[in-house]
Amino acid sequence: MLEQDLSALVAFRNATDASNLLGWSTQRDPCSWQGITCINATIGSSNGSVSEIRERVFKINLPGVGISGAVPAGVLGSLDELTVLSLRSNLLSGPLPGDLIKCRKLRSLVLQRNRFTGPITWDFQSWPRLVRVDLSYNTLNGSLPQSLEGLPRIKIFLVQNNSFTGKIPAIQRGSSIVDFSVANNSLSGQIPQTLAQLPPQDFSGNLDLCGRPLGFVCSAPVSPEPTPSRPAAPTQTKPGRRLSLGAILALVIGDVAFLAVLTTLFMLCYWHKQHKREISAASARSPKPKAEVSSSDDFTREFSSSDKSAEAQAGQLVFLKTSKNNFSLEDLLRASAEMMGQGSLGTSYRAVLEDGQMVAVKRIKGVELGSKEFEKRMAVFGEIEHQNLHVPRAYYFSKTEKLVVTEFIPMGSLAAQLHGGETQQSISLDWSMRLRIALGAARGIACLHESLGGQVVHGDIKSSNILLSRSMEARVADYGIAQMLGPGSESALGPVGYRAPELSATRKLTQQSDVYAFGVVLLEILTGKAPWRSNHSGEMLDLPRWVQSVVREEWTEEVFDQGILRFSEEEMVEMLQIALVCVATLPGDRPKMRNVVKMIEDVRNWGTGGEELSSEELKSMDRP
Incomplete structure (x- = not known):
């Protein structure tokens, strides 16, 4: 290994207790140390000719290994073949290593979930190959460098949960970006247009940010010399700028109209609230229906219908082989139920029977099978038993309703x-x-x-x-x-x-x-x-x-x-x-x-x- 790389690793080891935690011993080849990856690189002599091929540090990958302390200054910058530095989820503290800008081949910089403090001093333009930056969950402060603008290959940029202030640089979004977040800092100002299409959660927790996609409109800048909307007194108004009678009448009429609109809106809101109270009171006085599935989606409508057609009469709750027949269709109708969720195949409910037993009911939509084929398939599924299968207990089939009953899983x-x-x-x-x-x-x-x-x-x-x-x-x-x-x-x-x-x-x-x-x-x-x-x-x-x-x-x-x-x-x-x-x-x-x-x-x-x-x-x- 090149001497400058060895010296850098030894200095890093001594500062972060990597010797005890990782077993980094100079008696072994440093390229075999935990987390270190090397490559063979050509080393040029002073006159420009190739002198030899030596091992150089290519990656440092030490996530969650428990190292602590400050990364010493002037050490990692000598690793000029370094492409990946991942020190996430450790206990590292102190300022970010400023000499990293000398590692011009760096592609991935992952330092999240440490205790780094202070500002970012790097010039990101020193890393033309950089594709990933993750500094999240530290205690960094200061502003985000303007050198972040125009990075040609950036795909991931995460700095959430720090204490950054100031404006967000206009980072070029690009079609290849994978992940981005500046959430939970103290950033302010308008979100750059290049980032306006990102999800709101990427900017949440910054109370002074505005613009898309947050939905907070940025206030217009205040004029340094505001002009009064009206003169304070007639004696202070110059003769050439006195308001005409027509202008005064227009202002008065506008004010009256504005007050009338406010009054109307107030009365409408009051009436709407009063109307809701009356409806709620009437609902409380009225008897409850026997089956409470959902006010917007009542699957008992088919059952309680007065339709006496042959198809409706044929509908019955059929229990499968794997289930005990311990409740009836009428029990299910009397059960209180609530909707658990909707999916592409139908709606699921939790039903509580009068004896306290809970079951899940799935109301299937879009079934195009006849009753015989439906019954045949349900019977087949009821035959398959395995501890990792949620086996159906019963089903109901009619012209307008198809239900599958299973055990409720809390x-x-x-x-x-x-x-x-x-x-x-x-x-x-x-x-x-x-x-x-x-x-x-x-x-x-x-x-x-x-x-x-x-x-x-x-x-x-x-x-x-x-x-x-x-x-x-x-x-x-x-x-x-x-x-x-x-x-x-x-x-x-x-x-x-x-x-x-x-x-x-x-x-x-x-x-x-x-x-x-x-x-x-x-x-x-x-x-x-x-x-x-x-x-x-x-x-x-x-x-x-x-x-x-x-x-x-x-x-x-x-x-x-x-x-x-x-x-x-x-x-x-x-x-x-x-x-x-x-x-x-x-x-x-x-x-x-x-x-x-x-x-x-x-x-x-x-x-x-x-x-x-x-x-x-x-x-x-x-x-x-």
């Missing part, structure tokens, strides 16, 4: 736990929980694919259809419903963000398209991000494309959810590789679900019997 879905949602309970999912959920969901889907001679397709795999028991056991729900819809329905192709690329041409759900959708779910588990989002240039970007773009830039470790970074990164990388195989563009390149199960089991050497829960506390969560 913990809600994986989507609600990852992205937020209305669940009765919320748990911060650590890595072991996520891995267990992924394995359980994979086993449930594999069971479906292997059932009935391998002919079953789920068709609607998404994180909101992976329900979670109190012990965080995955239960795959809503399987087979998508295939009941008409062939021309967009909903029959699965949810946006989870659709395999070939579906736009074939318009036919397959087990391979199920594997693709499950791969997207794995990426959600790993990244914590939603499957379908607008990037900062207004383009809709699906999660697989975003992850693949980050991996291509050799930032594999940067894709993971911040909440799980302290856990086994090796296991996460293995899971990421499994997910990327599942979302392969060509269906033939995707593995079968039984092989996906085996790959996930191998991540932690789990047997086919599954992993035992890690504590009695988790086991007890399933008890009433």
Whole structure:
């Protein structure tokens, strides 16, 4: 290794206790030290001729290793072959190393979640290859440098949760930008036009910012010498500028009209509020209907109808083989219910029966099957039993209503736990929980694919259809419903963000398209991000494309959810590789679900019997 690189690493080690924490010993080759990557580079002599090839430091990648202290000045700048500096999630303090501007080949600068203080002194134009900057979650202050304007290759710029002040530079947005945030600082002034198309949350927490996309109109600058709207007294008004009688009358009439408009608006608001009170009082005095599903979406209308046609009379609640017939249609009608959510296949409700039993009811829309075919398919799904499947208990079919009744799961879905949602309970999912959920969901889907001679397709795999028991056991729900819809329905192709690329041409759900959708779910588990989002240039970007773009830039470790970074990164990388195989563009390149199960089991050497829960506390969560 070149002497200047070795000296820089030793000085950094001595200042940050890397020797004790990382085992950086000069008795070993520094290129083998944890977090250090080297390349062979040619070293020129003083007369310009090539003298030799030496190892140079290419990357420093030390996320979350516990190093502390201040980065010494005048040290890292000597690493002029450095392209990646990642020191995120440590305890580093003091000012940012100003001599980094000498590392002109730097492409990725990741220093978030440390204790750095002071202003940014760098001239960003010194880094023409820079594509990623993340200084978020420090205590930096001062203004954002104007040299940020015009960076040609920047894709990620994150400085949220600091104490920056002043205006935002007009950073060139570009079509390739992936992530941007200046939230939770003390920035002020108008948001530059180049950034006006970004989401509002990227600027939130800056009380003095205005303009698009926040919706706060920037106030016009005040004139240094304001002209009074009217003269203070007739004696102070020059004869040539006295208001005419017509102008005075116009002002008086305008003021009267303005007061009349205000009075009218006040009376309208008062009447509207009084009218709402009267309606509420009348509603409170009136008897409640027997089934309270939703004021806007009452699925009992079909049942309570006086229609005596043969189709209406034929409708009945049919219990499947796997369920005990312990309530009737009338019990369901008398239940109080509330809407839990709406999806592409219908609306879901939580119904509480009079005996306190809770069930989930899904009202399916767009079904084009006849009653016999519907009953046949429901009977088939009722035959499939697996601990990771959310098996239907009963169904109802009539001309205008198709309902599926299942067990109610109070913990809600994986989507609600990852992205937020209305669940009765919320748990911060650590890595072991996520891995267990992924394995359980994979086993449930594999069971479906292997059932009935391998002919079953789920068709609607998404994180909101992976329900979670109190012990965080995955239960795959809503399987087979998508295939009941008409062939021309967009909903029959699965949810946006989870659709395999070939579906736009074939318009036919397959087990391979199920594997693709499950791969997207794995990426959600790993990244914590939603499957379908607008990037900062207004383009809709699906999660697989975003992850693949980050991996291509050799930032594999940067894709993971911040909440799980302290856990086994090796296991996460293995899971990421499994997910990327599942979302392969060509269906033939995707593995079968039984092989996906085996790959996930191998991540932690789990047997086919599954992993035992890690504590009695988790086991007890399933008890009433």
